[in-house]
Amino acid sequence: MLEVKLHDIGEGMTEGEIVQYLVKVGDRIKTDQPLVEVQTDKMIAELSSPCSGVVTKIVINPGETVQVGTSLIYIKADNNSEAKQPTQTEENHNPYIKAILPSEKSGKSSLNTFHRVLATPYTRKIARDNNISIDDVRASDLSGRVSEEDVYRFLKSEQVENEPIAEVQQITIKKETPDEIPFRGIRKKIAQKMTKSLFTIPHVTHFDEVNMSNLFKIREQLKASGESISVSAFLIKALVISLKDFPIFNAELDEENDLILLKKNYHIGLATNTDNGLLVPVIHDSDKKSIREINEQVKWLTKKAKAGKLKPFEMQHSTFTMSNVGPLGSTGATPIINYPETAIIAFHKTKKQPIVNDQDEIVIGHIMTLSMAFDHRVADGATAVAFTNRFASLIEHPHKLMMEMI
Template structure:
């Protein structure tokens, strides 16, 4: 009999004895024993099919070494495909005797990753792979999940659905003492029932001897519902109205070869002047901002450099000079970005320009601007400083040939004529010009003429209209 047990495996013979049948040579010979895993406890852990047509992965990191003893569901390694990074977990308990792949080596699907020396009590499936099914009835059917990595991964063992997670050795103890494992409180990793849990349930050891695994002490986050179609999280907004016009105009403007020029201005005197005039303008029912000064200064500088007040007729390769100064002003409205213009600035005072700007802004906020408000603009200005910007690279509004973007005015230290450090109101301007028409010297000269008027606003008096 001892020879029979040695040849056929002690565990399987004990099971046959438990069935109550008499053991004979003939019965052992005809019994369907899975003896291969008992004669050779060394099993290979193969890389299963990851899916998505992936046939190979790269080993990124090993979490174990040869000689380590691991339990079921311990992390073994992390592998990387061209689509995802996946953590491989163990389905066996036992000692690791060989790692088949080193870090950065390629592992093919179906090839062994490592070899285990499993316990005598462990039941090893016939395929010796990290798949999600077991052939031995004592091993619980495992749930299957896809590892993290954008929906691409291998099947890994998770807490089973409807069956208690426990090793065959623990199940044998429970069977011998007729214990329903569903009634035993688990303390092992991820809710596994341990041998100590069964012994506590049977009052063979004091209650509380087995401490819960840390995974049971952590608060499990509430899983958010999985979104199978990302389009459910998208909102489709058709482009129409002002936004549709902007798409067309900006597409056209970026066909223009832009070049940029930037400079800074000391507008301390302009700040003081505007503060003095603001109350008087308010008495006349006019809100006086800095923009009317910028617009008027641009008009005066255009008289010296009329080429910046032209439009480029690309089809006929010619410039069209405009005698009127219709200065376009970029405005943010509930409908989007609009660029209406103040007509005939060259003939208007600063207060008249302020009145026109206020009217355009009011009608823009109500969406009541007319096509005439946008027609025949000759030069554009944009005040990005209203939202805190400094430098930018504005896009020219075709068929115009230049645009200026005015940055935020900041109080900064500067040296005066005597070499003393003073607080100065510094503003930055960024110009963009059509390099087919405007050269750098012309753009810089125009900017300097505009800058001179704003740094010395009393010069407006010399040609006030």
């Protein structure tokens, strides 16, 4: 008697929902015939029969969610059904499809594992549709998994000369040799850090809008008087003031000691796009610098970053990171936190659009979108909204920004 259990189909699953059975008790089935559809957290997959025989029992009802290893179906295997005594490797490789076969010597039952070819349900379907036994197909992958290409390759080798198979000709895709870019240096370091951040921190992204109209007017007035100040300098100063009001976002989670460390320094990282990848020069002690000083340092560090001349200390100890991607044309994103910081904010494209002013008049405003990702272990959504509201108030009313610096 064959006992078919729910097994990990390669998605790292721990449980699955039984969607529907494709056979019923009493049905005669063939090797690799689909038995049941299972819903995982990513897809609906088919579990196929490892032998031919007759379905004798269905254990779990459709709609139920069960753990990996749960028995689903019992099959009385044909005597001539292809099965072999398992090696230890095979038992370890697929422990959740097992057969109970009568012992020829003692008459007692023993638990054995059928040899199971590794292949996705879709690959098995292609083989079945073309009357191919999946056991006859040789895997080209070192893991031993039979791919769709392996099935098509086998099919082409078996087809009769001058008798083309339309389905294969339609699906076959010519493979071109790809160009290669070395994955090392800054690019690899960025990948490692971003992966660590995304797999360590539960990210939540909050989106908002800021009216930049009044700030643009002040910039034009300063420019007319000979002072050219970048938007980034104002944004950084407003961020520092907001971080002082909401220090939870200028923090670091110390998991080992179960502590949230509220930093007393305000070192703002400036995400900068360069030919070598994303670099984050740091404006240290931003709270102690004037807007003019911040502006000069932003220009200097950006220039050094693009030239590849940043020194190590100029990229260290940031407590909060901002990314101004608006000039590149971005309208929205979900930025990845610069680990081990608690939050990152991205400023996107500013657009002219109709707005209603305080006098209930429809006027043209300059609206910038922003996205703020934060560590949900450390802060909550309501706090993030309050933080961006405070930031927006400073930018939309620049006189408040000036008053905070007195």
